[in-house]
Amino acid sequence: MTERVAASSGRSGRRKRPTMLDVAREAGVALRTVSRVVNEDPTVGAHLASRVQAAITALGYAPDERAQQLRRGTSGTVGAAVRNLADAHPVLSAVDHAAREAGLAVLAMSTEDDEHREREAVMSMCRRRVDGIVIEPIGTSHDYLSGELAAGLPLVAVDRPTGGVEADAVLSDNAAGIGMAYRQLALHGHRRIGYIGDDERIFTGRERAAAFRACVAASGGPLDGMTHPGVFSPARISAALTAVLTGPAPATALITGNVETTIEVLRHLGADAGRVALVGFDDFPLADILRPGLTVVAQNSAVIGRTAIDLLVARSADPARPVQTVTVPVELIPRGSGELPPPD
Amino acid sequence: MTERVAASSGRSGRRKRPTMLDVAREAGVALRTVSRVVNEDPTVGAHLASRVQAAITALGYAPDERAQQLRRGTSGTVGAAVRNLADAHPVLSAVDHAAREAGLAVLAMSTEDDEHREREAVMSMCRRRVDGIVIEPIGTSHDYLSGELAAGLPLVAVDRPTGGVEADAVLSDNAAGIGMAYRQLALHGHRRIGYIGDDERIFTGRERAAAFRACVAASGGPLDGMTHPGVFSPARISAALTAVLTGPAPATALITGNVETTIEVLRHLGADAGRVALVGFDDFPLADILRPGLTVVAQNSAVIGRTAIDLLVARSADPARPVQTVTVPVELIPRGSGELPPPD
DNA sequence: ATGAAAGCGCTAACAT
DNA sequence: ATGTTAGCGCTTTCAT
Numbered sequence: 050m051t052e053r054v055a056a057s058s059g060r061s062g063r064r065k066r067p068t069m070l071d072v073a074r075e076a077g078v079a080l081r082t083v084s085r086v087v088n089e090d091p092t093v094g095a096h097l098a099s100r101v102q103a104a105i106t107a108l109g110y111a112p113d114e115r116a117q118q119l120r121r122g123t124s125g126t127v128g129a130a131v132r133n134l135a136d137a138h139p140v141l142s143a144v145d146h147a148a149r150e151a152g153l154a155v156l157a158m159s160t161e162d163d164e165h166r167e168r169e170a171v172m173s174m175c176r177r178r179v180d181g182i183v184i185e186p187i188g189t190s191h192d193y194l195s196g197e198l199a200a201g202l203p204l205v206a207v208d209r210p211t212g213g214v215e216a217d218a219v220l221s222d223n224a225a226g227i228g229m230a231y232r233q234l235a236l237h238g239h240r241r242i243g244y245i246g247d248d249e250r251i252f253t254g255r256e257r258a259a260a261f262r263a264c265v266a267a268s269g270g271p272l273d274g275m276t277h278p279g280v281f282s283p284a285r286i287s288a289a290l291t292a293v294l295t296g297p298a299p300a301t302a303l304i305t306g307n308v309e310t311t312i313e314v315l316r317h318l319g320a321d322a323g324r325v326a327l328v329g330f331d332d333f334p335l336a337d338i339l340r341p342g343l344t345v346v347a348q349n350s351a352v353i354g355r356t357a358i359d360l361l362v363a364r365s366a367d368p369a370r371p372v373q374t375v376t377v378p379v380e381l382i383p384r385g386s387g388e389l390p391p392p393d
Numbered sequence: 394m395t396e397r398v399a400a401s402s403g404r405s406g407r408r409k410r411p412t413m414l415d416v417a418r419e420a421g422v423a424l425r426t427v428s429r430v431v432n433e434d435p436t437v438g439a440h441l442a443s444r445v446q447a448a449i450t451a452l453g454y455a456p457d458e459r460a461q462q463l464r465r466g467t468s469g470t471v472g473a474a475v476r477n478l479a480d481a482h483p484v485l486s487a488v489d490h491a492a493r494e495a496g497l498a499v500l501a502m503s504t505e506d507d508e509h510r511e512r513e514a515v516m517s518m519c520r521r522r523v524d525g526i527v528i529e530p531i532g533t534s535h536d537y538l539s540g541e542l543a544a545g546l547p548l549v550a551v552d553r554p555t556g557g558v559e560a561d562a563v564l565s566d567n568a569a570g571i572g573m574a575y576r577q578l579a580l581h582g583h584r585r586i587g588y589i590g591d592d593e594r595i596f597t598g599r600e601r602a603a604a605f606r607a608c609v610a611a612s613g614g615p616l617d618g619m620t621h622p623g624v625f626s627p628a629r630i631s632a633a634l635t636a637v638l639t640g641p642a643p644a645t646a647l648i649t650g651n652v653e654t655t656i657e658v659l660r661h662l663g664a665d666a667g668r669v670a671l672v673g674f675d676d677f678p679l680a681d682i683l684r685p686g687l688t689v690v691a692q693n694s695a696v697i698g699r700t701a702i703d704l705l706v707a708r709s710a711d712p713a714r715p716v717q718t719v720t721v722p723v724e725l726i727p728r729g730s731g732e733l734p735p736p737d
Numbered sequence: 738a739t740g741a742a743a744g745c746g747c748t749a750a751c752a753t
Numbered sequence: 754a755t756g757t758t759a760g761c762g763c764t765t766t767c768a769t
Contacts, residue, residue, distance in 0.1 A: 053566075053720040066522075066544050068762055079740045084764060094738060109540030114520040115459040115468075116762035119745050124459075134478055134485055134501060141478055145503065154517065157478060157501050159489065173498065176458040178410075196453030200410050315682045322684070335679050338659045340666070374399045412746055423756045428748060438754060460746035463761050 067108040076104035087112055118178070126154045127361060128174030128182040130167060134159040140207055143354020144183055151362055153180065164188035175202070181361040186211050189250070203364040205357045209252040210374070217360040218374045219353050223253055223330075226346040226379040227260035230304045230328040231268070233344065233387050239302035239326055240270055240391075243293035245277045245286060245314065246306020246330070254278055257306045257330060275300060286313040294325065301391035302326035308333050315339070328387040337384055344387025347380050411452040420448035431456055462522070470498045471705060472518030472526040474511060478503040484551055487698020488527055495706055497524065508532035519546070525705040530555050533594075547708040549701045553596040554718070561704040562718045563697050567597055567674075570690035570723040571604035574648045574672040575612070577688065577731050583646035583670055584614055584735075587637035589621045589630060589658065590650020590674070598622055601650045601674060619644060630657040638669065645735035646670035652677050659683070672731040681728055688731025691724045 069087070073080045078097055085093045086101040093101075104110075118124045127148050131141050134157060141157060148155045156179060160167035167187045171194065174182055181203035184191075192213040198204060204211070206218040234242050244261040247254025258278040265272045274296065277289035293300045303325055305311040311329035315322060323341055332347035356375050364370060381387075413431070417424045422441055429437045430445040437445075448454075462468045471492050475485050478501060485501060492499045500523060504511035511531045515538065518526055525547035528535075536557040542548060548555070550562040578586050588605040591598030602622040609616045618640065621633035637644045647669055649655040655673035659666060667685055676691035700719050708714060725731075 055718045081740055092738060111516065111520050113522055113762055115463050115522060119459050119463060120764045134482065138478065172455065176455050178457055178459060312679065312682065320684065335656065338656065340664065340684060425756060436754060457746050464748045
């Protein structure tokens with residue numbers, strides 16, 4: 050590594066952080082009075098209040114939230130265990146906003162698509178006594194949470210349901226989305242439509258592949274060689290793409306079951322991107338600056354995030370309420386790639 | 394909203410969460426012994442240890458981290474105040490990994506490019522008594538942190554320096570990056586090179602615009618009408634683009650000063666993307682699937698994140714050490730758009 | 738309107 | 754090797 054380093058003068062040593070008691074002494078009042086001022090209790094005399102405020106700013110005092118939470122018995126925080134913080138993540142964004150409106154802080158942790166990490170993240174949230182958890186499940190079994198659930202932990206799954214335990218969930222309407230994609234391609238003259246998507250051991254992979262097969266059956270199109278689920282590595286996507294686009298009766302249009310597949314397909318298509326019609330499941334930033342623009346089935350992340358927090362808050366208020374699964378509509382966004390005609 | 398809702402049977406009411414004392418009673422040992430087992434103290438007899446473990450799993454006990462932190466006086470957590478959680482954020486990812494390796498959890502909060510929100514997020518982290526903060530500064534003044542800094546809070550700025558207070562920083566080599574971009578375009582025959590970038594009130598905008606002017610001066614190219622800093626809205630980017638690409642002596646190549654500008658320029662260029670050479674500052678996912686592929690100056694996010702955590706840990710260990718600014722090299726990634734020849 | 742004291746769940750001296 | 758006890762910094766009865 051060849052970083053350049055510039056150094057400068059040091060910084061004074063560590064001073065002890067002021068506590069509420071320090072403030073009380075500085076202001077010459079009782080501890081309780083400082084607590085009252087900090088919590089904006091109106092029953093403090095104006096004179097004392099201002100003296101306490103002065104002491105607070107003089108000392109640079111900020112209350113220790115851990116101690117507050119410990120004493121209050123609530124954390125005012127919801128955990129969000131999502132697959133990735135680094136990728137585009139509109140659901141997390143929506144959760145963040147909705148939680149803030151509900152007066153809750155968000156503790157976001159990434160699961161990195163790893164079952165073990167997911168469990169680690171969720172347990173860490175439990176140890177921090179979050180008031181609820183929004184999870185984008187990776188693992189297939191979440192019964193390590195059954196104790197917490199019995200203890201009243203509000204848990205809401207987004208995108209996929211939890212496994213092994215009953216929990217509220219917010220899902221996209223996968224079947225309807227695949228239907229929209231298929232109809233759009235059929236509408237533009239395609240008869241041989243292919244599908245490349247996720248492993249069917251994954252919930253969304255299963256739902257979307259099943260919906261695709263149903264569409265083909267309903268429209269009387271050919272299924273043979275057109276369905277390629279269980280595809281996740283770039284190499285296998287490349288192979289599936291070759292298989293579906295070559296041979297005696299190649300597909301003229303393609304539906305991709307998730308963003309990763311969509312992007313990998315675009316990467317392999319390269320210059321040929323304009324020669325095969327394509328609809329991707331799930332929108333992503335920049336899909337509109339591709340040429341041709343990418344037609345997608347977009348999930349409504351804003352509504353998903355909002356709903357997740359709503360369910361969380363509702364269960365907090367009433368732990369005994371019935372478990373709910375909310376299905377959120379999806380939307381087809383035509384941008385060109387899905388409207389390409391078949392080669393004549 | 395037309396969500397479909399499916400309801401199911403309820404869930405048992407809230408049971409009290411077990412404490413360490415409950416475990417001690419269940420196992421018939423003293424509180425201290427449970428604490429020893431939880432903290433893997435080897436001085437516990439094998440017999441008692443297993444009895445305690447059994448009680449822990451039977452009760453589904455998980456220690457309250459807030460109480461641990463309160464008592465230990467350390468939180469084992471670093472805060473990361475970044476501009477956006479929802480956007481691609483490789484630095485956050487790198488911080489996450491490096492922190493984990495150092496045995497630290499990460500509390501990530503987004504500042505949403507808002508000075509007020511930034512302050513809110515940072516203060517919230519302070520109230521949670523994080524052991525240090527990595528910040529991607531938005532605000533121009535951070536002297537509200539001077540008290541915390543004096544109290545020994547390790548603070549590391551990434552991408553831009555903090556304002557008004559001395560803190561460690563990890564910056565990209567903006568000047569070198571602009572130099573690489575300029576030379577690449579010059580090498581491919583361009584004489585009239587334009588620049589569209591951030592406001593010069595922003596640190597990176599200032600550094601990059603200055604470096605661009607220096608490049609033009611050094612190479613004897615024309616500066617007139619070629620420099621467009623202070624551009625941030627889509628409308629203004631569009632205007633700047635028109636200005637730089639039209640007139641009697643239009644630019645044949647362009648350098649864009651940040652991702653937002655790059656993407657907006659691509660959006661406006663549309664079908665003409667292949668007719669003007671372009672180098673963008675900062676890489677982004679999918680830049681390689683554009684046609685032509687986008688040539689970029691890439692920041693080394695992995696090194697930036699790592700270095701930030703290294704500086705944080707170093708200052709934790711020695712609060713009096715000199716303040717450091719580390720400059721991380723950038724890299725030119727040629728993908729086609731920067732290698733286009735000038736027309737004719 | 739203000740204060741004294743108990744205790745949230747845990748760790749760490751200090752016994753034994 | 755195991756138990757007793759005093760707090761960490763705060764909120765909250767309960768007095769005054």
